[in-house]
Amino acid sequence: xxxxxxxxxxxxxxxxxxxIVARVGDALFQKGLNPLKVICAHxxxxxxxVSEALAVLVxxxxxxxxxxRPQIPGYTLLHDRILLILRFPRYVYLVREQYGEEGEMxxxxxxxxxxxxxSSIIIxxxxxxxxxxxxxxxxxxxxxxxxxxxxxxxxxxxIENEFIQRCPSPQDSSVPVPVLSIKEDQLYSLPSELLxxxxxxxxxxxxxxxxxxxxxxxxxxxxxxxVNYDRFHIEFRDSEIRNCVVRRVDPLAGECxxxxxxxxxxxxxxxxxxxxxxxxxxxxxxxxxxxxxxQYLKILEDDSGGCVQKVGDAGGGQYxxxxxxxxxxxTHTLIDNIVQERFGSKxxxxxxxxxxxxxxxxxxxxxxxxxxxxxANLLSYRLLHDNxxxxxxxxxxxAPSPANxxxxxxxxxxxxxxxxxxxxxxxxxxxxxxxxxxxxNYNRRLLEKRTRVDTIVxxxxxxxxxxxxxxxxxxMVTPSERSLVEQVLSTQDKxxxxxxxxxxxxxxxxxxxxxxxQKE
Amino acid sequence: MAAPDLAAEVEQRVxxxxxxxxxxxxxxxxxxxxxxxxxxxxxxxxxxxxATSRIDMLxxxxxxxxxxxxxxxxLHRVKGAEPEEQVVYKIIEESGTQGIWxxxxxxxxxxxxxxxxxxxxxxxxxKLIKSFNSVSAPKKKTYxxxxxxxxxxxxxxxWYSDQHFDSEFVDILNQQCWRFLExxxxxxxxxxxxxxxxxxxxxxxxxxxxxxxxxxxxxxxxLSIEDIETxxxxxxxxxxxxxxxxxxxxxxxxxxxxxxxLLPTPTLMCIPCGVCPLIKECDDxxxxxxxxxxxxxxxxxLEW
Numbered sequence: 001x002x003x004x005x006x007x008x009x010x011x012x013x014x015x016x017x018x019x020i021v022a023r024v025g026d027a028l029f030q031k032g033l034n035p036l037k038v039i040c041a042h043x044x045x046x047x048x049x050v051s052e053a054l055a056v057l058v059x060x061x062x063x064x065x066x067x068x069r070p071q072i073p074g075y076t077l078l079h080d081r082i083l084l085i086l087r088f089p090r091y092v093y094l095v096r097e098q099y100g101e102e103g104e105m106x107x108x109x110x111x112x113x114x115x116x117x118x119s120s121i122i123i124x125x126x127x128x129x130x131x132x133x134x135x136x137x138x139x140x141x142x143x144x145x146x147x148x149x150x151x152x153x154x155x156x157x158x159i160e161n162e163f164i165q166r167c168p169s170p171q172d173s174s175v176p177v178p179v180l181s182i183k184e185d186q187l188y189s190l191p192s193e194l195l196x197x198x199x200x201x202x203x204x205x206x207x208x209x210x211x212x213x214x215x216x217x218x219x220x221x222x223x224x225x226x227v228n229y230d231r232f233h234i235e236f237r238d239s240e241i242r243n244c245v246v247r248r249v250d251p252l253a254g255e256c257x258x259x260x261x262x263x264x265x266x267x268x269x270x271x272x273x274x275x276x277x278x279x280x281x282x283x284x285x286x287x288x289x290x291x292x293x294x295q296y297l298k299i300l301e302d303d304s305g306g307c308v309q310k311v312g313d314a315g316g317g318q319y320x321x322x323x324x325x326x327x328x329x330x331t332h333t334l335i336d337n338i339v340q341e342r343f344g345s346k347x348x349x350x351x352x353x354x355x356x357x358x359x360x361x362x363x364x365x366x367x368x369x370x371x372x373x374x375x376a377n378l379l380s381y382r383l384l385h386d387n388x389x390x391x392x393x394x395x396x397x398x399a400p401s402p403a404n405x406x407x408x409x410x411x412x413x414x415x416x417x418x419x420x421x422x423x424x425x426x427x428x429x430x431x432x433x434x435x436x437x438x439x440x441n442y443n444r445r446l447l448e449k450r451t452r453v454d455t456i457v458x459x460x461x462x463x464x465x466x467x468x469x470x471x472x473x474x475x476m477v478t479p480s481e482r483s484l485v486e487q488v489l490s491t492q493d494k495x496x497x498x499x500x501x502x503x504x505x506x507x508x509x510x511x512x513x514x515x516x517x518q519k520e
Numbered sequence: 521m522a523a524p525d526l527a528a529e530v531e532q533r534v535x536x537x538x539x540x541x542x543x544x545x546x547x548x549x550x551x552x553x554x555x556x557x558x559x560x561x562x563x564x565x566x567x568x569x570x571a572t573s574r575i576d577m578l579x580x581x582x583x584x585x586x587x588x589x590x591x592x593x594x595l596h597r598v599k600g601a602e603p604e605e606q607v608v609y610k611i612i613e614e615s616g617t618q619g620i621w622x623x624x625x626x627x628x629x630x631x632x633x634x635x636x637x638x639x640x641x642x643x644x645x646x647k648l649i650k651s652f653n654s655v656s657a658p659k660k661k662t663y664x665x666x667x668x669x670x671x672x673x674x675x676x677x678x679w680y681s682d683q684h685f686d687s688e689f690v691d692i693l694n695q696q697c698w699r700f701l702e703x704x705x706x707x708x709x710x711x712x713x714x715x716x717x718x719x720x721x722x723x724x725x726x727x728x729x730x731x732x733x734x735x736x737x738x739x740x741x742x743l744s745i746e747d748i749e750t751x752x753x754x755x756x757x758x759x760x761x762x763x764x765x766x767x768x769x770x771x772x773x774x775x776x777x778x779x780x781x782l783l784p785t786p787t788l789m790c791i792p793c794g795v796c797p798l799i800k801e802c803d804d805x806x807x808x809x810x811x812x813x814x815x816x817x818x819x820x821x822l823e824w
Binding site for chain 1: 685687694716750753754757758759779780782786788790791793794795799802804813
């Protein structure tokens with residue numbers, strides 16, 4: 001909760017849902033839990049607009065409500081979820097990797113809708129897939145007819161693997177402030193009788209013919225689904241750790257760790273900071289072809305940053321995965337890297353030195369880091385100035401006297417450094433978004449012109465216009481404009497890539513804080 | 521003029537004679553011993569020995585000059601040394617290679633500071649003692665006997681030249697050590713026989729690193745194993761190297777190997793905001809805003 005986070009959230013909401021939703025979100029962010037009327041007063045927006053905006057936010061799982069006063073609901077913004085909007089491309093990419101095009105479409109549709117019924121997900125994804133397919137026109141007709149079944153199968157698989165979960169529903173809709181709840185066993189099951197495949201096929205065909213009105217009510221009209229972010233985050237978390245091991249050791253070690261994770265998940269809560277024990281023989285079952293499994297296990301024990309711990313010798317060696325340790329090491333490396341980039345490698349040496357020794361006196365720093373005394377002092381005070389280090393004053397007596405020298409000890413408070421970097425990331429994100437928006441606005445007319453020309457050319461091609469006509473229209477965009485458009489688009493991509501990258505850093509830091517909080 | 525080797529021989533002989541006659545020798549004795557020598561040569565050699573303060577020239581009651589071997593430890597026996605000088609010399613002698621500060625000499629000798637200063641200057645001009653500035657307190661003058669080398673803790677060891685920390689030297693050694701370890705690690709990757717073999721092949725003992733550094737010939741100073749280990753420790757703190765200990769016989773041997781960092785450079789540092797010196801001032805209003813940001817502009821327009 002900070003000013004930077006607030007600005008960041010505002011920008012995201014503004015970009016994805018427009019100004020009114022962003023203002024409502026901003027008011028909720030600043031004021032916390034509030035009822036509708038108070039939000040209206042804060043935002044100076046009419047009642048109807050605010051309630052619409054809240055509906056949008058609720059639809060996208062960004063706002064929850066509870067009974068504020070008897071019969072009056074109060075709304076709370078889930079600001080962490082807003083930041084997740086930046087992560088949408090990663091979610092979609094992950095599903096594409098694991099489930100292919102159809103799975104990707106399902107998650108894409110669901111992310112855009114926030115919450116949706118199974119049938120509407122299937123219908124929308126099918127239509128989009130048809131559109132994509134006709135563009136390429138390479139897919140056989142027969143397979144397209146059965147597309148809805150393929151999509152349904154993918155949806156079922158995603159639900160089964162907990163990537164998509166059922167939304168809780170009101171138990172008693174007559175009360176003014178309904179309480180949403182769901183039974184544990186319903187969360188990840190889609191009963192087959194809820195999907196009428198024939199009706200789905202009919203509707204898809206109707207829609208494709210241009211009829212937008214829903215023809216029939218589907219049996220699952222009351223049952224909504226949403227994306228289960230946590231499940232995605234488990235995947236991200238694991239792949240971060242795996243990537244580290246691959247960088248450190250080699251790809252096979254990464255595979256080995258992957259197998260350990262897989263076995264661990266069968267018997268422990270994936271969000272526990274330390275998982276239940278797995279044995280080497282179980283891992284061997286997973287990796288039959290790996291030649292040097294025992295050696296790899298030994299290496300992982302030393303080189304995975306405390307992620308793999310050996311706890312016993314039974315069953316060929318018992319191992320325990322400790323996610324909290326892994327993320328602690330990772331965060332340390334991350335912050336070391338940041339210090340190194342910002343203050344130079346000597347400062348990074350001092351920072352690491354102090355972190356390892358916990359408390360250090362100034363003279364010791366110079367001696368152990370092998371940096372000239374003056375430079376070492378300069379660097380450590382610069383780190384202190386930028387809040388990477390802290391000073392602890394150790395007095396022998398309370399009364400100040402020249403005889404009792406006060407000892408000043410440098411130390412690192414990791415949690416506060418992490419929070420500071422997190423703020424920094426938010427600020428960076430905000431700046432990037434501002435820059436992207438500004439550049440898009442600045443070049444709006446140019447980009448619009450380009451789109452217009454492209455559509456005209458497209459239309460001409462379809463209606464069978466001659467080569468000359470197309471040439472003529474295309475020449476409406478001058479070569480200099482063309483190169484400018486390319487430049488603008490590439491800077492937009494660059495900014496967007498940077499945003500995604502920053503989100504990656506944010507993810508590691510958030511994981512670290514999550515595990516630290518569990519420790520306490 | 522005598523040939524140089526002859527001069528050396530005569531010098532040797534004179535010193536030998538001084539050793540035989542503890543009361544000192546006169547011209548006469550030298551002349552008797554080496555009758556072929558001319559007086560002029562003798563004078564030359566005597567002057568040389570006096571200049572290098574190997575012998576002392578004294579005057580007997582009957583105005584005959586006597587030469588004696590100089591024994592620095594027996595100053596008090598030297599004629600002309602005042603009692604103050606003897607006391608101060610003794611105090612300095614006791615402090616050994618650690619040296620002693622003028623103020624401490626005063627405290628120990630109960631002499632006035634001015635007197636101590638005068639005596640010290642006198643002793644220094646006689647090349648009996650020398651002054652030295654320690655690296656830990658560059659402004660403090662410490663005194664020790666002329667023929668002694670100051671302790672390592674005062675000179676700072678190999679890393680100091682002229683009482684200044686030689687950070688360039690350390691940096692070069694740091695880089696060279698890392699390069700050596702990294703070469704080893706790259707070569708180790710080709711080793712067959714499983715990941716443990718690869719890892720073991722990438723470990724290098726500090727002794728080996730020392731040998732490599734000496735072979736490179738970047739330093740004229742003889743480095744010890746401890747010196748090289750301190751350098752390797754800095755690499756450990758740089759996060760580039762890992763340390764392990766293996767036992768070789770009774771004692772442990774420190775092994776080092778190059779490692780790659782767990783994470784690549786974070787994106788935060790690849791964007792201008794990460795390295796921006798004004799990030800704290802950056803806001804929506806004022807002169808430092810993301811819209812006006814020059815760094816951002818330079819970064820985005822880089823390729824065009």
